[in-house]
Amino acid sequence: MTLGVGQIFSWRFSYCLSERQAGSTPSSTLIIGDAALLAPSHCSIFAPMVVNPKLGTFYYVQLVGISVGGRCWPRQVNIAASEFQVSANGNKGVILNSSTSVTCLIQSTYVTKKDAFRAGTTQLNLTTARFSLFDMCYDLSGKDVMKVPIVVFHFGRGSNLLLPASNYLLTPLACSVLPSLGPAAASPSSATSSSRVSGSSSSPTHPES
Numbered sequence: 001m002t003l004g005v006g007q008i009f010s011w012r013f014s015y016c017l018s019e020r021q022a023g024s025t026p027s028s029t030l031i032i033g034d035a036a037l038l039a040p041s042h043c044s045i046f047a048p049m050v051v052n053p054k055l056g057t058f059y060y061v062q063l064v065g066i067s068v069g070g071r072c073w074p075r076q077v078n079i080a081a082s083e084f085q086v087s088a089n090g091n092k093g094v095i096l097n098s099s100t101s102v103t104c105l106i107q108s109t110y111v112t113k114k115d116a117f118r119a120g121t122t123q124l125n126l127t128t129a130r131f132s133l134f135d136m137c138y139d140l141s142g143k144d145v146m147k148v149p150i151v152v153f154h155f156g157r158g159s160n161l162l163l164p165a166s167n168y169l170l171t172p173l174a175c176s177v178l179p180s181l182g183p184a185a186a187s188p189s190s191a192t193s194s195s196r197v198s199g200s201s202s203s204p205t206h207p208e209s
Helices: 005-009 107-119
Strands: 013-016 029-032 063-068 071-073 094-096 125-127 137-139 146-149 151-155 160-162 189-191 205-208
Parallel strands (some): 094 189
Antiparallel strands (some): 013 029, 125 137
16 A cells, blocks of 8 residues: 555654854754644744645745834735735745745835835945845944844734844845845745845844834
């Protein structure tokens, strides 16, 4: 008798990614089966997965909103919740992709996030310098400490992922690392557990609501 994957692994898995500062040889853990039911804690959340019948090879998660600086959208800003949902023809949605270094948003969502972030960082010097695909950068010359808006990903079933400031700012220029995928609204977003932050800036960042 042949057993299916679901019968063997109980349709559960937990993929625990190591911290970005874990060192030169970090290791991550993949737990399959009933042992994947980790106890809830301040450092772990659970998000419902979504099936896309058109793209069954990707892991989709139910993202219901993103808030910047305490202002939650799509509820309070003019972005439809459908931007995060898999459409009937298999477009849009949010893919969990551990092979990417940054979270990419579709253009309309990115512009709203970018405007909200700018509104919360008027005390910082926005520069015309660019770094790779990041188009919103700040000059931190002479700053020992800076405060930036809190960024939270809101998932289904009330799960909220509060991102550390080092996960959405790249130093030493301090560029936002939630870039746009471009104007193609049909493209899915990609949500990752962490964003790559590199450089040698000594200026710590502190999120604020």
